[in-house]
Amino acid sequence: MERLQALRGMADLLPRQTTVWQHVEEKARQHFRRSGVGEIRTPLLEATALFARGIGEATDVVGKEMYSFQDRGQRSCTLRPEGTASVVRAAIQHGLLSQGPQRLWYMGPMFRYERPQAGRQRQFHQVGLELLGLADERSDVDAIAMAWDLLADLGIQGLELQINTLGTPEDRRCYREQLVGWLEQRMHQLDPDSRHRLATNPLRILDSKNKVTQDLLGEAPRLLETLGKESRERFDSVCQLLQALDVPFVLQPRLVRGLDYYTHTAFEITSDQLGAQATVCGGGRYDGLAALLGGPPTAGMGWAMGLERLVLLLGQHGKTTSPHVVVLNRGDTAQVRALVLARQLRQANLHVELDLSGATFARQFKRADRLGGRLAVIIGEQEALAGVVKLKWLHQAPQSGSDLNMGEEWTVPAVDVSGTVQRLLAGEPQAEPTPV
Structure with missing residues (x-):
């Protein structure tokens, strides 16, 4: 077919x-x-x-x-x-x-x-x-x-x-008469398209892209002179x-x-x-x-x-807006919890990508990196059963001295994750995070 x-x-x-x-x-x-x-x-x-x-x-x-x-x-x-x-x-x-x-x-x-x-x-x-x-x-x-x-x-x-x-319109009519009379005397120098326009819409000849016609028009009467x-x-x-x-x-x-x-x-x-x-x-x-x-x-x-x-x-073809948060998850309980959490974060007006692949965390991290997400929210079966999630900066980590540094994972209660993520993305420190 x-x-x-x-x-x-x-x-x-x-x-x-x-x-x-x-x-x-x-x-x-x-x-x-x-x-x-x-x-x-x-x-x-x-x-x-x-x-x-x-x-x-x-x-x-x-x-x-x-x-x-x-x-x-x-x-x-x-x-x-x-x-x-x-x-x-x-x-x-x-x-x-x-x-x-x-x-x-x-x-x-x-x-x-x-x-x-x-x-x-x-x-x-x-x-x-x-x-x-x-x-x-x-x-x-x-x-x-x-x-x-x-x-x-x-x-x-x-x-x-x-x-x-x-x-x-009167100025234009007067100019049209002058231009047509001038061009008719030089008909043999016009390109075929301009010859056709001379009888239908002569002012459009002024827009001709033909180089010979354009050179000829350099000597033509000007509309400004008939105003x-x-x-x-x-x-x-x-x-x-x-x-x-x-x-x-x-x-x-x-x-x-x-x-x-x-x-x-x-x-x-x-x-x-x-x-x-x-x-x-x-x-x-x-x-x-x-x-x-x-x-x-x-x-x-x-x-x-x-x-x-x-x-x-x-010149920006191919660029996309990077998500604020990428939610990574693996395991039956974790997948349900991740779906709920992604919705909560979106309702907080954040751009959230939810990984639905079920792939290993290594593969999910690679995809999150390609997306350009700033912060990863990580939920495995262990975290889902314990009522916590892990956070990790992927791009644009906070300046030195902030609570979360590049390469480190931190654990926070799941009930607090929406507020915590918003504060972190806004550059506000999160008090006393618990390192893994």
Whole structure:
């Protein structure tokens, strides 16, 4: 029988990896909690029209990458390729936009049918922020600062904030006309993909990875040169506020992002540790999205981070959290007593590994050492019948002068073991232990 495997681009996260994921997720929760941002959870499956209308039918995401199908009711459904459209749809549907500004965050899987590569799968995961009903440029900077601080707190190295402005829709239309006219005169110099985009989504040509096209674009008109006075003043204010927060940035005039709903501020945060796929966070302002989705005109600003890339940058695959205590046991009576004791220690909020192998103590000690446990609790038949247990430091023994030293075993009453273990792990001395 053929052995079944996960689909290409759909990766399993094994226990030794999820420890790192949980660390990243908890850091994000802490930052959002401190910033007064509430969590929102939206369905993985949405109406296809949500993304066709919100993201734009001419984008690569909608045109090439979405997982769409007809359900039994003959409705076109799509596994969400990004989070912003779903969050705005939920805010409209549940009347959140009539309740004042909304500061929301989300986390979860997204789906795009693209070539799997390091840090990006067809099922990938994002954590994102959406600020709705806040139009002031300070909200742009507040959102960017939250992303920058989260990445810095995670210890991500080699960060660079790249920033641009797309201006108003009118600014963008004027620039689009100039760019299309300029590129049409140089059609023969464009790569095939850019020639196709010239008729469908010309601003995306600015993101081309083709070196010849990139060299050509160095001479192209710049969006900053076509901005109206108000758009330019707004962008200048964003830059000044970032400087006030000591958040370093570089101007990137070709940065347009890949989705049609962006206006004014657009940004990416990259890391020089990732090679060609350098972006770890991207986002911008999308003041017209809510109206496109049938809601009231509402300002919006947000970003998303790819969790796969963050985990890749942290370089901690294979690491696990070491247990506080490993309970070793051998013998019928001892095994029952060990089960009870492990539960008591877990109820005391300790990370406890219970050896259920029934192997010799020598083998159990070897396994405990591999796990990196700090303290061993040892119960044999003799200890179980006497109502005592033995304790032994495995790693991170207390400093010299403490009661228990590396290599020594000590006996304590079983009824006192939970309190004794907690005090020892906290660095508090245990009075008058009885040596074996």
